[in-house]
Amino acid sequence: MLELNSITKIYNPGTVTEMCLFQDFNLQINDGQFLSIVGSNGSGKTSLLNIICGSIPIENGDVIINGKNIARLKDYQRYSRIGRVYQNPAMGTCPHLTILENMSLADNKGRRFNLSSGINKNRKSYYQEQLATLGLGIENKMDIKVGLLSGGQRQALALIMTTLTPIEFLILDEHTAALDPNTAEIIMKLTDQVVKSKKLTAMMVTHNLRYAANYGNRLIMMNRGQIVLDRAENEKAQTSVDDLLTMFNAISIECGN
Amino acid sequence: MNVLLDLIISTSTQGLIYALLSFGVYITYKILDFPDLTVDGSFPLGAAVTAVMMTNGSNPWLTLPVSMAAGALAGLTTGLIHVKLKVRDLLAGIITMTALFSINLQIAGSNLIINRDVDTIFTSAFVTSFLGSSSLIYRKLIVSLLIVIMVKVLLDLYFMTKSGLLLRAVGDNSVLVTSLAKDKGTVKIIGLVISNALVALSGSIVCHEQRAFSSTMGTGQVVFGLATVIIGTTIFQKFDSVHGTTAALIGSIIYKACMQLAISLGLPANLLKLITAVLFLAILVFGNYQKRHNATLKQKG
Amino acid sequence: MKKLLAVLIMATLAISTASCAGKDDVKSIGISQFGEHASLDNCREGFLQGLADAGLKEEEDFTISYQNAGFDTAIATQIAQNFSANNVDLMCAIATPSATAAFAAAEDKDIPVIFTAITDPVEAGLDSGNVTGTSDKLPVEAQLELIRSMQPDASTIGILYTTSEPNSVSAIAEYEAKAGDFGFSIEAIGVTAQSEVTLAADSLIAKNVDCFSNLTDNNVVGVLPSILEKTNAAGIPVYGSEVEQVKKGCVAAAGIDYFRLGQKTGLMAAKIITGEAEASEMKYETISEYSIYINSQALEEMSITLPDDLTGQAIESSEN
Numbered sequence: 110m111l112e113l114n115s116i117t118k119i120y121n122p123g124t125v126t127e128m129c130l131f132q133d134f135n136l137q138i139n140d141g142q143f144l145s146i147v148g149s150n151g152s153g154k155t156s157l158l159n160i161i162c163g164s165i166p167i168e169n170g171d172v173i174i175n176g177k178n179i180a181r182l183k184d185y186q187r188y189s190r191i192g193r194v195y196q197n198p199a200m201g202t203c204p205h206l207t208i209l210e211n212m213s214l215a216d217n218k219g220r221r222f223n224l225s226s227g228i229n230k231n232r233k234s235y236y237q238e239q240l241a242t243l244g245l246g247i248e249n250k251m252d253i254k255v256g257l258l259s260g261g262q263r264q265a266l267a268l269i270m271t272t273l274t275p276i277e278f279l280i281l282d283e284h285t286a287a288l289d290p291n292t293a294e295i296i297m298k299l300t301d302q303v304v305k306s307k308k309l310t311a312m313m314v315t316h317n318l319r320y321a322a323n324y325g326n327r328l329i330m331m332n333r334g335q336i337v338l339d340r341a342e343n344e345k346a347q348t349s350v351d352d353l354l355t356m357f358n359a360i361s362i363e364c365g366n
Numbered sequence: 367m368n369v370l371l372d373l374i375i376s377t378s379t380q381g382l383i384y385a386l387l388s389f390g391v392y393i394t395y396k397i398l399d400f401p402d403l404t405v406d407g408s409f410p411l412g413a414a415v416t417a418v419m420m421t422n423g424s425n426p427w428l429t430l431p432v433s434m435a436a437g438a439l440a441g442l443t444t445g446l447i448h449v450k451l452k453v454r455d456l457l458a459g460i461i462t463m464t465a466l467f468s469i470n471l472q473i474a475g476s477n478l479i480i481n482r483d484v485d486t487i488f489t490s491a492f493v494t495s496f497l498g499s500s501s502l503i504y505r506k507l508i509v510s511l512l513i514v515i516m517v518k519v520l521l522d523l524y525f526m527t528k529s530g531l532l533l534r535a536v537g538d539n540s541v542l543v544t545s546l547a548k549d550k551g552t553v554k555i556i557g558l559v560i561s562n563a564l565v566a567l568s569g570s571i572v573c574h575e576q577r578a579f580s581s582t583m584g585t586g587q588v589v590f591g592l593a594t595v596i597i598g599t600t601i602f603q604k605f606d607s608v609h610g611t612t613a614a615l616i617g618s619i620i621y622k623a624c625m626q627l628a629i630s631l632g633l634p635a636n637l638l639k640l641i642t643a644v645l646f647l648a649i650l651v652f653g654n655y656q657k658r659h660n661a662t663l664k665q666k667g
Numbered sequence: 668m669k670k671l672l673a674v675l676i677m678a679t680l681a682i683s684t685a686s687c688a689g690k691d692d693v694k695s696i697g698i699s700q701f702g703e704h705a706s707l708d709n710c711r712e713g714f715l716q717g718l719a720d721a722g723l724k725e726e727e728d729f730t731i732s733y734q735n736a737g738f739d740t741a742i743a744t745q746i747a748q749n750f751s752a753n754n755v756d757l758m759c760a761i762a763t764p765s766a767t768a769a770f771a772a773a774e775d776k777d778i779p780v781i782f783t784a785i786t787d788p789v790e791a792g793l794d795s796g797n798v799t800g801t802s803d804k805l806p807v808e809a810q811l812e813l814i815r816s817m818q819p820d821a822s823t824i825g826i827l828y829t830t831s832e833p834n835s836v837s838a839i840a841e842y843e844a845k846a847g848d849f850g851f852s853i854e855a856i857g858v859t860a861q862s863e864v865t866l867a868a869d870s871l872i873a874k875n876v877d878c879f880s881n882l883t884d885n886n887v888v889g890v891l892p893s894i895l896e897k898t899n900a901a902g903i904p905v906y907g908s909e910v911e912q913v914k915k916g917c918v919a920a921a922g923i924d925y926f927r928l929g930q931k932t933g934l935m936a937a938k939i940i941t942g943e944a945e946a947s948e949m950k951y952e953t954i955s956e957y958s959i960y961i962n963s964q965a966l967e968e969m970s971i972t973l974p975d976d977l978t979g980q981a982i983e984s985s986e987n
Contacts, residue, residue: 185543185548186547188544195541199539200542201541201542202539202542203538205538206534206538210534213531215546217528217546218546222528222532224527226527227528227531373749376752380744384741471831477832477833479790479792501776502774576740576767577767577771581859582831583740629745636703638742639737
């Protein structure tokens with residue numbers, strides 16, 4: 110379970126451009142929830158992810174994962190519990206390393222990076238098995254450099270790498286936004302499949318209202334640092350894309366966009 | 367013919383000894399993507415430590431690990447300044463390099479000469495026991511070759527370890543390292559430590575070879591290192607299987623060979639740096655041309 | 668890649684075979700000079716003159732191959748190795764870094780090395796082995812005497828020097844030991860790089876020294892014009908250590924003549940290549956003769972009048 114308690118986030122504090130995004134913000138995500146977050150630009154979706162991951166500082170509040178407050182930890186320390194797939198496919202993999210080396214790196218997360226062999230040959234078939242579930246054929250290219258893969262293939266690989274070791278929380282940061290519609294569709298289906306099969310607690314920021322409506326079991330809409338809509342389970346299942354679009358337009362008009 | 371052989375031997379020896387420096391620059395520049403200027407200070411640091419130990423009668427072989435330790439410390443300093451004090455990479459290197467200029471003089475007192483009655487690694491009993499009959503330039507070549515091969519193999523093996531893999535990852539995509547719950551700063555520091563240890567080792571062996579330490583011997587070594595790494599990696603960019611260390615090694619030998627060629631041609635020394643620059647540019651342009659050529663082929667295919 | 672290597676090897680081959688050609692009785696001399704610098708150039712010209720004075724003729728008796736390292740120690744190493752590979756009969760090294768490189772390259776082949784323009788051959792490890800040459804030790808006493816006669820009221824002499832330069836460090840020690848005899852005290856400021864020299868000059872001026880006296884310190888001499896600009900503005904005379912510095916605007920110098928130093932080296936070299944003597948048996952020589960050089964224009968600007976006893980022997984050395 111992830112809890113955000115009384116979060117205060119102020120951008121440019123003490124300057125004329127000072128902007129308070131979150132004031133006493135609270136959110137609770139239960140185990141097994143797959144939460145989609147939608148909202149216009151500047152609504153605070155991405156800031157929320159960055160606050161959880163420790164990429165940006167906060168003025169006040171607690172970030173608690175499974176009872177442990179991680180708000181004072183450095184970003185890399187938090188990632189021992191969190192996995193993150195980025196919008197840019199280049200962020201989740203190393204282009205000059207081979208697929209096998211990338212998988213080996215991911216597989217060693219949470220363990221020591223010592224002087225033992227970087228690649229465990231015995232694990233290769235397991236990696237191939239995992240990659241085969243993608244159905245992209247990259248399990249047969251274990252020794253090619255990841256930089257030679259397409260954006261979609263890299264993103265799929267990043268997804269597998271992020272979820273290869275047990276994590277307590279998965280963050281999907283507009284992870285289909287940089288892909289063409291077909292590839293985005295494939296990645297989205299894969300994501301759903303991975304989240305379900307590994308029973309992950311996940312949080313997905315997206316601009317695609319259809320994905321938000323069709324995937325996951327909880328949905329929130331954000332506006333100016335506040336949650337304006339929060340639907341889960343059956344209520345969420347009954348929310349259609351059109352409903353979302355109507356509400357989205359309403360808040361956008363309110364904002365004057 | 368002997369002249370040519372002698373020239374090839376002594377030039378290769380120079381290329382080999384300086385290749386250790388190129389390995390160091392390869393790690394920072396090519397793997398970590400960190401332009402490390404510490405090199406201009408850690409190279410003479412190795413030589414200063416060596417010269418002082420040798421004039422005090424220490425075992426010549428002992429100077430190698432001690433110089434490496436001193437170089438490692440220099441790299442650690444740059445790393446801590448960059449990572450902990452959040453000083454930009456280029457500036458962090460400049461700060462350490464500048465400090466080392468004074469430190470080197472403090473260590474050595476002034477420019478030092480090692481007398482001929484003192485044994486260097488090339489004249490030590492250990493080497494002469496199995497290479498005694500061969501002339502000094504052969505001994506220098508063989509000893510340098512053995513050291514360089516040993517260091518190269520160890521480095522290549524290290525790059526295959528988990529720690530080495532993480533080091534390669536940090537220069538390639540530091541975000542991924544953070545995602546793996548590892549502090550990218552620590553990984554960078556490890557890289558700087560290894561790199562500067564190698565650079566100091568190179569300085570140490572140059573001191574053995576020349577029997578001299580001079581406070582200005584580090585000037586321009588960063589540029590030399592960058593040039594050799596870029597020459598090597600550009601030439602071998604088509605071959606994925608060629609190790610970066612091999613490329614740096616060949617780059618170093620080519621560089622020294624070009625200098626020797628320029629000297630043999632009787633080109634004025636004042637123009638040598640200009641020739642270096644032209645060579646450098648030619649190789650870069652050639653590399654770019656190759657890259658574009660390959661890209662066109664790929665598109666057609 | 669292979670082509671590149673092939674070209675390199677072919678070119679080197681062509682050159683090395685060309686340089687091998689020659690009769691046995693024509694001795695080959697390789698001159699390795701650390702960099703282009705007026706005093707060092709004078710040394711080299713003097714060296715050639717010395718060989719000529721000994722009755723040897725270029726092409727008939729010896730051939731010269733000249734290289735300068737552009738003040739780069741790594742290049743000096745490769746030059747020395749080139750000479751060694753070409754089995755020259757004698758290496759002439761001008762300035763310390765070239766001499767240490769030549770000595771290292773000649774270690775095994777036992778090629779004789781003759782050096783010049785080195786202040787302290789013992790410190791440089793060049794006092795034993797198949798090596799000899801000439802030392803350019805500064806005539807410190809003569810310089811102090813000169814300053815005393817030109818500026819009877821002066822009490823403090825300022826000196827700039829490079830701390831890593833053994834030649835300069837030993838010269839400073841000698842200045843300090845002998846200054847008292849002439850009623851002077853020495854104010855010395857050390858630098859580690861050329862870029863620090865002008866700053867150090869400012870602080871010497873601020874310390875109200877009565878004059879500057881130069882050593883043959885490359886870092887300091889290299890920026891002499893900017894030092895002179897500052898001292899002239901402050902009305903402080905600068906004494907040089909050799910003729911080239913006086914030409915550039917120093918008031919006077921009791922200095923050795925680098926041409927003569929080179930000449931002496933050339934005479935020694937002649938003995939070695941004719942087989943008259945072995946370098947290993949010849950002790951290095953220190954030139955003791957010095958001359959008084961003056962720059963009347965600079966003296967006038969500092970309103971210093973030349974003492975009568977110097978008018979006869981001083982050599983006018985202004986550039987224009």
